[in-house]
Amino acid sequence: MKQIFSEITIETKGQGLYNFTNKTMNWLNKQKISNGILNINILHTSASLVIQENADSDVLYDLENFFDKLVPMDNKLYKHTTEGKDDMPAHIKSALTNNQITLSIKDKKLILGTWQGLYLFEHRLKKHTRILSHHLIGN
Amino acid sequence: MKQIFSEITIETKGQGLYNFTNKTMNWLNKQKISNGILNINILHTSASLVIQENADSDVLYDLENFFDKLVPMDNKLYKHTTEGKDDMPAHIKSALTNNQITLSIKDKKLILGTWQGLYLFEHRLKKHTRILSHHLIGN
Amino acid sequence: MKQIFSEITIETKGQGLYNFTNKTMNWLNKQKISNGILNINILHTSASLVIQENADSDVLYDLENFFDKLVPMDNKLYKHTTEGKDDMPAHIKSALTNNQITLSIKDKKLILGTWQGLYLFEHRLKKHTRILSHHLIGN
Numbered sequence: 001m002k003q004i005f006s007e008i009t010i011e012t013k014g015q016g017l018y019n020f021t022n023k024t025m026n027w028l029n030k031q032k033i034s035n036g037i038l039n040i041n042i043l044h045t046s047a048s049l050v051i052q053e054n055a056d057s058d059v060l061y062d063l064e065n066f067f068d069k070l071v072p073m074d075n076k077l078y079k080h081t082t083e084g085k086d087d088m089p090a091h092i093k094s095a096l097t098n099n100q101i102t103l104s105i106k107d108k109k110l111i112l113g114t115w116q117g118l119y120l121f122e123h124r125l126k127k128h129t130r131i132l133s134h135h136l137i138g139n
Numbered sequence: 140m141k142q143i144f145s146e147i148t149i150e151t152k153g154q155g156l157y158n159f160t161n162k163t164m165n166w167l168n169k170q171k172i173s174n175g176i177l178n179i180n181i182l183h184t185s186a187s188l189v190i191q192e193n194a195d196s197d198v199l200y201d202l203e204n205f206f207d208k209l210v211p212m213d214n215k216l217y218k219h220t221t222e223g224k225d226d227m228p229a230h231i232k233s234a235l236t237n238n239q240i241t242l243s244i245k246d247k248k249l250i251l252g253t254w255q256g257l258y259l260f261e262h263r264l265k266k267h268t269r270i271l272s273h274h275l276i277g278n
Numbered sequence: 279m280k281q282i283f284s285e286i287t288i289e290t291k292g293q294g295l296y297n298f299t300n301k302t303m304n305w306l307n308k309q310k311i312s313n314g315i316l317n318i319n320i321l322h323t324s325a326s327l328v329i330q331e332n333a334d335s336d337v338l339y340d341l342e343n344f345f346d347k348l349v350p351m352d353n354k355l356y357k358h359t360t361e362g363k364d365d366m367p368a369h370i371k372s373a374l375t376n377n378q379i380t381l382s383i384k385d386k387k388l389i390l391g392t393w394q395g396l397y398l399f400e401h402r403l404k405k406h407t408r409i410l411s412h413h414l415i416g417n
Binding site for chain 3: 094
């Protein structure tokens with residue numbers, strides 16, 4: 001059994017969903033593990049991870065819009081407002097989605113459905129550098 | 140260390156929660172791995188996975204009802220409406236719950252609490268065939 | 279490859295977020311596995327797990343408050359009310375967050391961001407004894 005630890009960095013341009021499926025697949029192709037578990041953790045609490053439809057970009061628009069209405073950027077609603085109106089909503093949206101995703105790798109390929117893509121969900125309004133830990137365990 | 144990749148298919152009859160704990164346990168019993176990690180991924184973005192109470196079916200009714208109110212089936216709210224009023228709500232409910240669950244296996248048994256069951260949460264109104272990837276790694 | 283199965287018990291004093299990062303780190307320090315996967319499962323359906331900011335306790339207050347407003351403790355809204363007004367909301371909050379977290383371990387340390395902590399989110403009003411399964415697999 002082998003293990004590989006790495007990080008993939010994603011530069012976001014503010015709130016929205018960023019497809020990183022290809023980045024992860026390209027990284028996988030270079031590793032000497034064909035079958036195993038890939039554990040991806042986002043090392044931040046104001047951005048998160050979702051597996052979502054990769055076909056129609058309207059899905060991404062609607063997702064972002066739904067979460068904005070569900071968790072309003074209104075400082076009157078929160079005590080934690082030190083970094084601005086998008087600060088606490090970002091933490092809540094993160095709790096409602098995922099900090100980590102565990103994927104299965106078979107023959108060097110991610111086991112995903114045809115319409116599934118891996119997305120980083122940036123919840124802050126300004127651009128950020130986001131680090132995704134990639135830990136591969138298998139043989 | 141051994142690895143086994145398989146798929147379990149669940150035929151849903153439309154929106155609702157479907158307990159697949161027994162299906163997964165029966166599958167586990169046939170595998171030659173006693174201890175390890177079982178990674179379950181649903182290969183769809185309009186149905187999802189939850190671990191929930193397995194005793195009182197009212198819990199399942201209330202869960203379904205809560206998510207219906209939280210994410211209304213109203214085409215005026217969404218841009219992505221190609222497959223009907225239940226299309227975009229299905230993606231959102233999926234993002235609010237889980238695409239995958241990672242379970243621990245000890246002595247061929249799932250480590251779950253007494254009242255915990257594994258459920259597929261179908262978010263579409265019509266029946267669907269849903270595939271759950273089962274990946275077991277251990278010895 | 280080695281595997282270790284253990285349980286960590288957390289006594290909650292009612293609804294709120296309980297940081298157990300140190301408990302898990304102390305347990306990890308005693309194990310003879312340096313690199314691998316740590317799968318943590320909460321064996322209950324009325325409390326859950328979240329990775330959240332560990333710096334400002336206002337974040338925890340706002341999180342708890344948000345979920346209380348989103349999922350009201352009002353028996354008129356639910357059929358499942360056998361254990362009181364906090365019963366069904368606890369199951370729903372659990373479905374909206376996580377039953378399990380899969381973490382990567384490198385050189386005996388959890389791979390977490392600087393501001394990330396592991397929290398048990400107790401959703402019941404009264405105190406409870408909560409069991410977190412800890413399963414470590416690696417070498």
